[in-house]
Every structure is written in structure tokens, then in C-alpha cells.
Amino acid sequence: MTRLIVSRILQAVPTLWVIATLTFFMTRYAPGGPFDAERAIPEEIKVKLERHFGLDQPLLDQYILYLQNLLRGDLGPSFKYPEWEVSELIATAFPVSLTLGVLSLLVALLIGIPAGMIAALRRNSWMDYLPMSLSMAGICLPTFVLGPLLIFALSTKLGVFPPLGWYGPSDWVLPSLTLGLFYAAYIARLTRAGMLETLQQDYVRTARAKGASSWRILSRHAARGGLLPVLTFMGPAFAGLISGSFVIESIFFIPGLGKFFVTAAFNRDYTMVLGTVLFYATLIIILNLLVDLLQAWLDPKSRKEK
């Protein structure tokens, strides 16, 4: 187990380097620059701005300088919002996205896993059809439809929750429900599929034949293999959740990270794009490692191989 962790950390360094390099050159070759605007800037001012941000240097020098700064943990100032450091922007937005992501994940897991398990156990009964139909409905309603619907029902009509903003706990409910329900639908379906698969495995059949109760079978045996697809799905999905969602953030006016991912690319805010990408990559690497560890723990068989 320790070996796995150590080797993954060692792999993370070249992985991040590849990501940084690709992203650096991709953003630079995309048409348009950070200072393009409808009111075109006079050429001499553009030259000044480019010198100010070091864009007048040869690209390779800029790249090397960026890597040097990166090694020192310096992501540079944002091009679009030059009064802020990239790291400062990420540091203010991440707690918001983390809160929203964790709450949504709770909603998703607390609804999705039980629903999927019940459906698998009571297969082809109404206890299967009902939760599965609901989960399909969840997938049919993208967040940009569900969000406004929830706001209309719970905020505009009933006045229970604030319609937007991120100022106190009561603001957390609607966005985390919207995002959570969407993921719950995915999780319910994946859980059911995984459970059905394992419920037919020989060791589960044996347990059943021995007269173990369904809950015991479920929790002791079937859940282990059955949750694999959900677990694998959750790695990148959770990284996605806590790094923010552009749609949810713009519907609910939440100052999270998701917005930066999208607007930084649109603004050609080079440093911000790199900063967010590297941040997200780190999350992906960490979470995929966690998933692999959990998988090994849930499923001792796959560990044998090491």
C-alpha cells in the first residue's frame, strides 16, 4: 500500500509537468490574446502591456520562466484581473466550491446508493421501477433546467430558500440539491448495475444459500464489488464537483472556481488557465489515487497482483 502511494506521488511529477507544458503551448497557440477587445487597443499600448506581462520574450523563455516560478509555487498575477494573484483567486474560490461539492456529494451518495441498492435487491418490482424512473427523470433534467425549477418552487413561490448568492448556510441548499440530484441519478444507476453484477457472483450466491439475511449479504459481500463502478465514477466526478460547476455558479451566482475555468479560457487569461488546470490536475491525481486505494481495500482480490 505504501509502495503504491509512493510510486503514484513519483508519477505525479512528470504527469503534472506534461499537463503544464501542453496547457502552456495550447493556450498560446489559441487565436486571440488577453488584451484583445472590441475597442481595439492601439498597437503601441499593446506592446507596453505585453512587455509588462513578459509576453514580448521568446515563447520558450516564457515557458522556462513559468516553470521556474511554478517550482517556487508562484502562479503569477491574473491577466484579466491584474490586481489579484492567481493563487489568491483560487484560494478565495476553492472553499466555496469545496463546500458546495461536498454537500452535493452527500446528497448524491445519500440518495443514489440506497436507491440503487434497493432497486437491485427488489429487482423488477415497483421498488426497482420507481427509483430507477426517478433517476432517469433526474438525468433528463439537466442542471440548467432543474436549478431554475427548484428556485421557482422553493424560493419564488414558497420563499423557503434564497434564490441566489452564497452568504450563509441557507444559500447552500438549492445549489447542492440541484447538483446532488443530478449526480444521484448517475450513482443510483451505476450502483444498481454493479450490485446486480455481484449479486450473481458465486460467493454471494453461496452466502445466500447459507441463509444469510439480505442486509448482511448486501453490506458484507455484495456492496464490495457492487460499488466498484460508482467508486471509479466518483473519482473524477468528485474532482469535478469540488472544482466548481460553471452552470450552477451562474444560475445561483456563487463565487466558486467553476467560473474561472471557463472565463479564464475565454479571456485568454494565460496564467489563470494554467493555474486552474494545474489545480484541477492535482485534484484528479489525488482523487484517482484515493479511488485506487479504496478499491484495493474493498476488493482484496485485485490487490493480489502487486
Next chain:
Amino acid sequence: MQSPKDLFFPTFLLRLFLIWTCLWVLLACSQPTNVETALEEQILHFGLGSEPQNLDPHLATSVAAHNILSALLEGLVSEDPKTLKPKPGVAQSWAISEDGKIYTFKLRKNGQWSNGDPVTAHDFVYSFRRMLNPNLGAQYASMLYPLKNAKSFHQGVKSWEHAKVGAKALDDHTLRLTLENPIPYFLELLNHFSWFPVHQPTIEHFEAYEKIGSAWTKPGNFVGNGPFLLTNHRINSVIEVKKNQHYWDAKTVRLNGIRFYPIEAVYTEERAYRSGFLHLTQSVSADRIEFLRKKHPDELHYEPYLGTYFYRFNLKAPPFDDQRVREAFSLAIDRQRLVDKVLKGGQSPATSFTPPGTGGFMPVSKFRYDPESAKALLHSYLQEKGMDRLPPIELTYNTSEGHKKVAEALHGMWKNVLGVEIRLLNMEWKVFLSTVAKGEFTLARAGWIGDYIDPHTFLHMWRTDEGLNMTGWGNQTYDEALRRAEISNSEQERWQNFQTCENLLAEEFPILPLYFYVHLTLRHPTVKGWYPTLLDHHPYKYVYLAKEEGR
């Protein structure tokens, strides 16, 4: 290992979830809305539309920045809330020389920065020097070019000492500005944020004289001379200002504070307004107008706005290198119908490029709707070229619901009248900008918002060597007429020259004006002292909140 049994026990989880939800419901219940509490607090909740890029007046570029900076800073003159005519600001009074080139401002003695320092004429000279400093790279530096020799200093031809820029502090409270040419709208110009003063010790403390992006604009650091003080700035969330007690006219200021919310999504902003979160929105989606007009007839406001929506032709490539085709495309558009049926937001059809009434100038309408002539013109072109029909024309626009709708509507009109196949190409903003700037388009969407209330802010775009032109069109008569308008001190002569420019645009069709903008906004009836103005400026010191009369 802990038994996982409990983990998967659904009723336990269900209960947990119910408790958790109930807690939230309790927490959330029965809070009064922002708009309700604001009557007591006198806090204005303002939909800002987007996050300002920069709060440094010399580096700022956006409308959002203007909305904040006009609360934090004050220029030499201030604006009348209804007409935007100049009123005393930092300057108590001013005198203008006979030839209209020398302005002498008397600064008030009680003018103070928010830290108590006096506001002096030297502050203005320092600010103008910083704005024009070539090393700062201020995007709006050319706004100060009306000052004598400002251009040669800014372009690095001469140093400050040698350039003798026309800004001089005669003493602490007397400032003399000398202009290159007489400019009738010079005083109005001073309300653009690029003319606002900055506090020298603060700039120097943060070493921001030549630096883009420093901490001096953060709350706690920002020293201003306007009616409000910056107290909080959370990016993409809120910018808060509160009343500045050091402001010379603090007794007029009735609001205790303003909260600006940079809500970018129009639908979200509308929801925020309708649930009492905002007093006013920055914009309203065109497709919602009809619905809102029914629901909130007294709160939906159509305000004139100094801007023109138009398309650029590319004159460097066929078929628009031929004037007949451009004219045919223009004549085939029923602008009235576009405005009435598609936009429906109270916009007016653009039959000239300069919006009528800009600074008092009334251009003669020249762009007409005449489908028959359009067909004839295109026919004559096709015959000459020996073609049956035009190859498909690409119409480039940046992705947005509004632009798409206009493009689709025109697609229909051109197809009906001219039988031309139009291919719509939408692009992401920066790709669009670089495509148009490189001239890689046939027909491209554009828009222009005036910086000051004078036809010049529109007509200077089509000068042959102007970077904003981008159509490939140039006309010496046009350039000459524009130059004559620039140096003239007589209104009649200026209007005449501007009309010459307008006529040329309508004869040679480098562009296709479509409609004049309207500023559409939702505004709560409790907001008082707020008037529609052409530049969408609303001096906050006159704004207050009060219950509607008779209710």
C-alpha cells in the same frame, strides 16, 4: 474494521437526511428581502452585470468599473442627475478663454481625500501625468489627447519636462488646462474616469505609478475623493461601498451605502431582481421583454443609450467589394420590422450611423428599406459578373443569444428579398475579435457605444487610417470633413461636416447600421433620484430609497 452494516442502512440515512433538510428549512425561513430592509438601511443593491477588471481609474476599461469608480472618485466637474450637464465638482467654478482652448478651474478649499488630505490642483496634474505615462500602458490614455502636447508625451516623443503638456497647477487650488483644439464637449469629457484624480501618496506607497495591478485598489488601501468609500471586494460576489464622511458634499448624499453584485447571467439577474435581491438590473434579456412588460409594467424601463448596432462589410473581397451588392444588402433590410418584431425592446431603427440627437446633432436619415431597388441592384451585379446567384455569404458573429437572433432574422430577410444563402458562423469572443481584426470575414457583427456625447465619438471610426475601421473602406473627402469638424469651434460648421460624413457612409455603404441601442433595465419603484440619461450615468449622491407615494 468497523462494521459497514450501519453505513448502508437506508432508514437511518433517510432520517439523517430529513433532519438535515429540516434544519436548513428552519434556518432559512422568513428572512426579509434586501429590497425590504434597504428602505431602513438606505443601502442600494445594484446589479453590476460583470466583474470590473480593474478599479484603478487609469487602467479601468469597463462600464462596470465606471459604475464603481463614479462612487469612489470625483472629477473636476460633476454631473446633473437629469441632463448630465456639468455641475461643480472638485472645481467650484471655471473660466473658459475666448478661443475655447484654455480652461481655468478654481478648486474648492474644502475638498478632501477619504483620509483627510486636501484635494489640490497638483493631484490632478500628477494623475494626468500618470495616465499619459507611456510606461503605464493605460488603454484609455488617448482620452486625454485633447490636452495640448499630451499625445507627444504619451507616445514617448518627449519627456514630461520637455513636452509641456497643457495641465498646470497655478497654485494649490487653481488648475489651468490648455487644449490642442477647442472642444465644445470638453467639460462633459471630464466625467470619464480616465480624468479622475488619484491620491499621490497612496500610489507611491504601493509603487503603482508605472505598475499594472497593485494592491492600492483593495479595500482599506483605496483612498478616494468621491461620495463613497470602498469597504469590501469579494471577486465575483460583491463590492461594497459606504458613505464617505470626508466628501465635501456629504450632506447631499442620502444613501448609506451601495452593494454592487457582478451577476453576469441575465436570467439569474432577473430572478435576483424579481425575488427582491436587487433594486436594479444591469440588463434584461430581449426575449423576456414581453413577459416582463405584462408582469412588471412599472418597473421595466427603456432608456435611450448612446450606441449603434451595425454590421461591417469586408470591402477587400467579393462580393462586397462592389458597392451595388452592399447597397442591395442594406436596402433589403426592413429595420422597422427588425425592431418591432424581433428586438421589441423599444430600440429605434438605425437610418444613420450616429444616433439622432447626439450632442444636439440630427443626422438626415439615409439608410432606407426598398426591396425592389435591392433586387434590381443585385440583378445588375449578377448580370455583369455572369452569375445566376451569389455564392453563400458568411455572416460572422460572436456567440450570444441576442446576436444570434438578429443574425437569424436578417438571414430570413436576405433570403426572402435577394434569394441569397447566408451562412451564420458563430465564434467565441476572442476568436471573433482576431478574425475580424485580421480581415478574415465577409460580413461581421459590430456595435459601438459612445464615450462622450458628441458625433465625433462615432464618426471618427471610419477615418481611413483608424484602427477601428477594419472594413477596408477609405475616403479622402470623409477624412477631410472629419478633420474640419475636429478643429472647428462653430456648431453649425461641425454639424455640416458631420453630415458630410454621414452622407458618405450612406452612399458607399462600408457598414450596415441596424438599430440604436436602448438600455433596458428593471428598477424598483423605491429607487428615487434616478433618471434616464444617455450615457447611463447616475450620480449616486442624488439617489435615495423611499416608499412609493400614496401607498
Next chain:
Amino acid sequence: MNISQSSSLGRDAWVRLRANRMAMVSLSLLVAISFVSLFGPLLSSYSYDQQNLDHIFKSPDSTHLFGTDNLGRDLFARTTYGGRISLAVGLLATLVSLIIGVTYGMLSGYAGGRIDSWMMRFVDVLYSLPFIIFVILLMVIFGRNFLLLFLAIGAVEWLTMARITRAQTLHLKNAEFIEAARALGYSHARILFRHLLPNLIGPIIIYSTLTVPAVMLLEAVLSFLGLGVQAPMSSWGSLIKEGAEKMDAAPWLLFFPGSFFCLTLFALNFLGDGLRDALDPKSSKD
């Protein structure tokens, strides 16, 4: 276990699938939706881009079965026309991501060790690259080719598929039946595709049916960037997106495209469940 029966797997599966009423209903529904999408635009007396500025936002009636939109265009024509694009994009792109993802995931998991780890780091890299910039660059390099749409969607959608397949492969590769096959000296390819794949089919099918809606909505995002469907053409994704913004003023703009989208997903899903059961190598034992 299932070693000897693989040859008749296809036929058996079809027999089992036919017996599944839910799956058959779904299959006919899918055929019906495809049929309407293919021929609906021809049946309608309006074309998808024909405007009538005097009939804007008309609610559904006998002339406009589904009502009209903000330019007076017939929503029935636009919905069915959009179906062509969305179904083609949704099904094809999912198929592409399915093939790439499953193959990659199985190979990675089956190979194990260092190969597995580097193959998965490659997936991590692709997860992290900025998608918007990637799409913009694709268009700069290749122009506005419709095929790019599949490339762009394929590039993101196969990743999770690969990780799920890999996890299942790791889980099953030491199971008795695989070890038995190995002991019998079968080739790796045979073990992978004959023995492993049928046992992975459940999660793969489920995840595929979940990918279809994601792809259809992703198409709307890409058309925002200028790739794929250009106005005035329509697709379900873009119709739903626009409808959502106007849902309180003109609910039909969301309802009709949304219903088509939903029905398709329901049908795909039940068909997917049916297929899963039909293809399940263990189900014949029951």
C-alpha cells in the same frame, strides 16, 4: 461456465431480448423517434428555418403543433430536425467513446503493473487539459469540420468509460473463470474479448446509456464555441438550453424538445437494461 457457449451468444441474446417486454417497447419507441426525426421535417409544411415574424411565441395549436419560437419558426419542424442531429451525435459519439474507452480500459487493467499505471496517467492528463482551448485549437487547425464534433466529444467522453472498465477488469482478472481460461492456454485476445468482456457488459451498458444525454448536451456547449451545429439549424441540446431560459413565458419551448430528449433516454435505458440481461453470460444458469 460460459466458455463453450460464446458462439451462440448473439442468437441467445436476441431470443432473450425479445422476451423482455420493456426492452421491446423501448426498442420500438426508439425506432419511432428516429422515424419521426428522419421524416418529420418532410411531413411538416414548415421548414426548420422558415420565419414568420407575425407569429412569434405562438402556443401550440392546429397549425403549429408544437407552437412557435422567438422568430415565429415552427417548433415541430425544429424539434424533429434537431432530433436528426442529436440522435446521430448522441449515438455515434457514444459508440466511439465506448469502443475506445472499453478497449483502453481492458488493456490497461489486464496488463497491470507499470503499463497500467502509465496508461492511467495518460488518462489523468487528458482529464486535466482545458477543454475550451482544446476545441478552439481543433477548429483553428482543422477548420469547421462536422467530424471534429465527434473527435472533441470522443476526446472527453471515453475517459471515465476507460476508468470504469479498468476497475472492473482489475476486479475480475483474478476470478476463477479467467484463471481457468489462462490455464487452458488461450490467447490474451481471446481471454479479453471472449471471457472478460461479456462479464463487464453490465456497467459498460449502463454507463453508455448515461453517456448519451451527456453527449447530447455537450453538443450544445460545442455549438456555443462555433463547432458543429450552426444557427439556424437546431438540435435538442440547443433547443432545451434556449427553452429553459424562457420556460415561464413559453413553456412549450422546453416541453417538446425536452420530452423527445427524455423519451429517448428512457427508451435507451430500458433497452440497455434488457441488453444487459440478455448478454449476461450468467443469466442462462438461472
